[in-house]
Amino acid sequence: MIIVPIRLRGSRQAIRLLLAASVGVGFGAPAAAQGTLPPAAGVAMDRPPVLSAIDRVWAGQTSRFALAVTDTMIFVAYYDANRQMTVASRPRRGIEWVYHKVDSWLGWDSHNYIALAVDAVGQLHVAGNMHADPLVYYRTRVPGDVRSLTRQTVMANAAAERSVTYPVFLTGADGRLVFKYRDGRSGNGNEVYDVYDAAAQRWSPLLARPLTNGEGRRNAYFMGPVLGPDKIFHIAWVWRESPMAETNHDLSYARSRDLIHWTRSDGTPLALPITASTAEIVDPVPVEGGMINNNTIVGFDHQGRVMITYHKFDAAGDTQVFVERREAKGWHVAQVSDWTGFRWDFRGGGSLDSRLRVGGAVPVGHDEIRISVVRDGKPIDFFLDPTLKTLRETPGTTLAEQLAGNGIPVPATMELNTVEDPGGSGIAIAWPTLPPHRDQAAQTIPEPTILRLVELAPSR
Template sequence: MKVLSCLTSLIVLCLAGSAHAGSFCRQEKIDRLDQLSSIRIDDVWSGVRAQPGAATVGSSLMIAYYNKDRYVSIASVDPRSGVVCSRSFGFRFEGWDAHNNLRMAVGEDGSVHVAGGSHGSPIFYAVSKTGRLDDFREGYMLGKGEDEQEATYPTFLKATDKSLLVMYRIGHSGEGVWVTNRWDNGKWFRMAPAYGDTNGHHSVSAYPSTIVTDSQGVSHVAIVWRETPDVATNYQVDYAQTRDFVHWSGYFAKGNAGPVMPGQADIVDKPGLKQGLVNSAQLVLGRNGEPVIFYTKYNEAGKNAVFAARPGEGEWVHKEIAADTVRSPVQGGGTMVGLVSMNVVASTGKDPVITITFPSGARTKLVVGPDLSTSKPPAMPNAAQLVKTTAEPRIEPPKGMPAAISMAIPVRQEGFDGPVMGRLIWYAQQPNRDHPRPCTSEAPLACNPPPSPMKWVFPESLVSGQ
């Protein structure tokens, strides 16, 4: 009873604002689900699937999200007690641009960073140098934030020495340079630009894949280049690598100081304009540690197809590995739906496995070997032989919202890296080319959707320490 009394006193202090200055705390029920538990975090904006940023600090969850009124909020969730404390900031999301994700990162010094909410617009940035909710301060990363006014895709990553970096694009689609900042001694410092904004003749912008760093400290990236805001003007896939995010080379091409320009490193494939190339290339490391790139474009029959590429004898070799039976046009601006979806999983010493969903609804799963040959994954054991566990819960959207789906994303320990510490679940509408959705008789909730509860689903081992 004494423990319960202490917990109750703590909650009262939180509600009074003493535990977290400027925050509101409440007690939430912990739902037990066999080997999983879940806690409701808050009601969140469901107009479009803009993603929250999340990480774990100790055993607690820290999450940045848009609350039901679309303001950026940051919450701290204790999985042992069920206490949820949250703070709201003055940055308000317009509500419909699916690019406006929030990202979170935990630095080596214990600092916690939040960046995002931008698409060619002012970036939201806040930092807690202590990792405490009440210590978050909103502001600029550098100076007076001159180059943070037209920012897009802030992305956190680690340097070879484990220090925290953030990369983002300055400018707009078709004309933007990517810059890199480094967190050192409690401050951000500007490094050399990463990806350039011209091909020598006219403006371009880079769409880089997630950077993958190998065991030797080499960071690998695939880049799709675009000429204008229209996705139809994606025209080339490049590969580049770096050890210090200042000097870049190809697998074959010699190194140069950044920024990387089109064709300066390695050209993987150059289909040209209006050839269905989508800016969603993915790079993984193959069985032997070599980079393997997956991307989608039209094939010779004019259908949407997925290609894989790897380094060959002095040049990149690419091969079609799967194709749709129909052609879905790749053109226009804004966040698009109905394109080819790829999910690639790679494990050290094993061949990558790719799951492909085509616009027609066709779906396939393939293992891709070192020579780009494909095979079906081995069959799973008979279901009766598997240990039965409780399935993760879903939050289903209400009727009256068009193209609304149940969302689920992993929570990684450091926000962008580290082991998975559960998942966030909620519901949200699919993008509408980043424009507001109208309310109709068939979809009366589309323009003013009800907020979705967001929950953290986590393994019991996180609390027990097992």
């Protein structure tokens, strides 16, 4: 076999590796991880895409696949037609895929997505198929060679790795690979961060204590960390009292320059672990207040000020989109939508088929801010002025919607899932599946669908 050398791109590439995607999935995992960000992850389709088949894949429900792109290589991790976790690689200028199947098989749980990253020396890291399960993690022995992936039974702390959910790889301020996950269960969990020494090929805890602690009574559902234009990592989250989705409450926020020392938005240090009583509460949304995990999305305005998009019930009981912006005097809240008769009254456990997904604030033009959402499958773009007043609401679009009209067939009752490389390569993957089924087995099993590579810009 020929091993293709890997040239990693800039240090900021990996931080966004798993933090921006557009995938139609339910609300079981943080959007950052599961890819529930609607529209506009940075790839515009101004000409027909180049499509090529990768493999036939499981289509019984959505469990997010993973994509990593370097200067020379493309890596994809997914569940094949037999539900077996598979990792494939291909040179960006080539057409032949190299495949490797690992010893992990998907059930019916949509939480069990896959995370994928390439470290500073070109080794591949893969984690996934976990929902309060023991760690499932693989690392290559030979840079770039997916067939050298080997299962690692312990990463950094065996005791904390017995009940893992929501794996995310990102890059710290010092360029080292970081792995974050939840230790525990919905309504009772902690947020854990580990850091990787690429030269020694060894993981160790990044934080002496978990970032958050639910104190045995709740857990935090995070969006981020997101590296802002201010070179600061920003996170937003909700607290959840139980596995029941309606028990989300209290929009919270913290920031850090190094992922180790955390502060409130005014710079006041936060002692770790952060608890519900010590967190900075941006909006004290109550239990059953219409706010859900996944939909607390971090964005920025033209001045680089952090903004958080989320939704909750208004005074009339309708679901509305809101945005908070950190300004000199504190948080400024604005209601973005003004819908009448729309109420998403979600309840219960398991992965929900979402009625509303929100995206982060994006500066556009000279002085406008765009917030993209998907409501009942319909993409919508809101445009705000610098004071956060809504100027207009217009039809939006998603990559999945564009691809469905450009050569990718989507069977009836299925939705097209996409994961984009937010590093700007113009590369994505797309595959149709049935929607989430509250993590319960269905009565029938659909035929496998095709996982496709999507090239919106020519490979280098």
